[in-house]
Amino acid sequence: MNTIYLLEKYALQAVVAHTLLFAALLFVWALPSYAGQGSSGQFAVTINLQTNGTPVGSALIAGGTPTVPIVALCRSRAGIGALGSTLTVVCASGMPEAFAGNSSLLRWTSISESSYRYMLNVYLGGEQLGTVYGSTGAGTVTSWRLLKLNNRDYLEMMLHW
Amino acid sequence: MKKILVLVVAAILTSMGSLSAQAGTATGTFNVVINFTSACTVGGTLAPAFTYVSGQAAAAPAAGTLGYTVTCTSGVPYTMSLDAGGTGYTGAWAAPTGTYTNTASTLIYTLTLPAAVAGTGAAQAYTLSGSMAGLQAGKCTTLGGCTFTDTHTLTVAF
Numbered sequence: 001m002n003t004i005y006l007l008e009k010y011a012l013q014a015v016v017a018h019t020l021l022f023a024a025l026l027f028v029w030a031l032p033s034y035a036g037q038g039s040s041g042q043f044a045v046t047i048n049l050q051t052n053g054t055p056v057g058s059a060l061i062a063g064g065t066p067t068v069p070i071v072a073l074c075r076s077r078a079g080i081g082a083l084g085s086t087l088t089v090v091c092a093s094g095m096p097e098a099f100a101g102n103s104s105l106l107r108w109t110s111i112s113e114s115s116y117r118y119m120l121n122v123y124l125g126g127e128q129l130g131t132v133y134g135s136t137g138a139g140t141v142t143s144w145r146l147l148k149l150n151n152r153d154y155l156e157m158m159l160h161w
Numbered sequence: 162m163k164k165i166l167v168l169v170v171a172a173i174l175t176s177m178g179s180l181s182a183q184a185g186t187a188t189g190t191f192n193v194v195i196n197f198t199s200a201c202t203v204g205g206t207l208a209p210a211f212t213y214v215s216g217q218a219a220a221a222p223a224a225g226t227l228g229y230t231v232t233c234t235s236g237v238p239y240t241m242s243l244d245a246g247g248t249g250y251t252g253a254w255a256a257p258t259g260t261y262t263n264t265a266s267t268l269i270y271t272l273t274l275p276a277a278v279a280g281t282g283a284a285q286a287y288t289l290s291g292s293m294a295g296l297q298a299g300k301c302t303t304l305g306g307c308t309f310t311d312t313h314t315l316t317v318a319f
Contacts, residue, residue, distance in 0.1 A: 040316040043207040050306040
């Protein structure tokens with residue numbers, strides 16, 4: 001029995017350290033107003049939304065070149081189908097527009113407007129979880145575990161085939 | 162005869178002196194009208210900033226950017242309110258809280274004003290509070306993050 005480890009990035013909250021400067025906007029108040037008129041002024045509310053992703057092109061994937069375009073939502077090493085090999089998939093969530101689709105051996109399926117999933121021919125408890133793609137092999141999910149590292153978290157899916 | 166003349170002159174002088182005393186002083190009153198108009202001014206630095214990661218728990222704006230002052234004529238009661246939406250965002254104001262949605266990011270947040278008291282003639286310090294509900298995905302097309310800005314209006318009525 002051969003084992004393939006599919007490492008999928010689960011969250012990268014600690015990776016992204018964007019320092020955004022907030023322009024502190026001063027009140028621009030009107031001159032004193034008088035009875036019945038009211039006094040008003042404007043102020044800005046700033047929202048810094050971090051997408052929990054990681055910059056594309058980082059060294060998260062060791063020993064391989066991303067097989068999908070640089071703007072892809074998820075990247076992985078080539079080599080799917082090789083028995084005993086290890087496959088790592090790194091996803092930058094929150095980038096729906098950046099996903100380029102099927103451009104490599106890995107196949108991706110859009111499950112909503114803003115997220116994608118990679119499906120092997122995986123089985124769990126005898127039930128097939130994924131859609132069959134010609135470029136992937138059949139496997140069975142045997143375990144999941146969350147790896148919490150210093151600067152990132154991974155969800156590891158172990159397949160047997 | 163000479164004696165009689167002296168008496169007559171003395172009588173005349175006495176009479177003149179009596180007339181002078183009878184003129185006295187005249188007094189009158191008048192009003193000074195003061196058209197006093199109360200006024201209020203608002204000042205300070207107010208720049209609430211939310212830092213939010215998609216899907217995280219509820220967040221509050223960073224401290225230190227939420228203070229402002231109101232200076233009103235002593236004794237004048239006043240109220241404070243926020244807008245009900247503006248360019249790039251929608252919202253509703255229901256005192257003391259406004260609920261807003263940034264259109265681009267789809268993120269929802271609230272801003273709450275403290276209760277106002279009557280003016281004292283001096284600057285009165287207030288602190289605005291805010292909250293962004295948790296478990297919001299938001300929308301951003303830039304890797305790593307996006308920054309959005311909504312320009313709000315605070316009104317002091319008196």
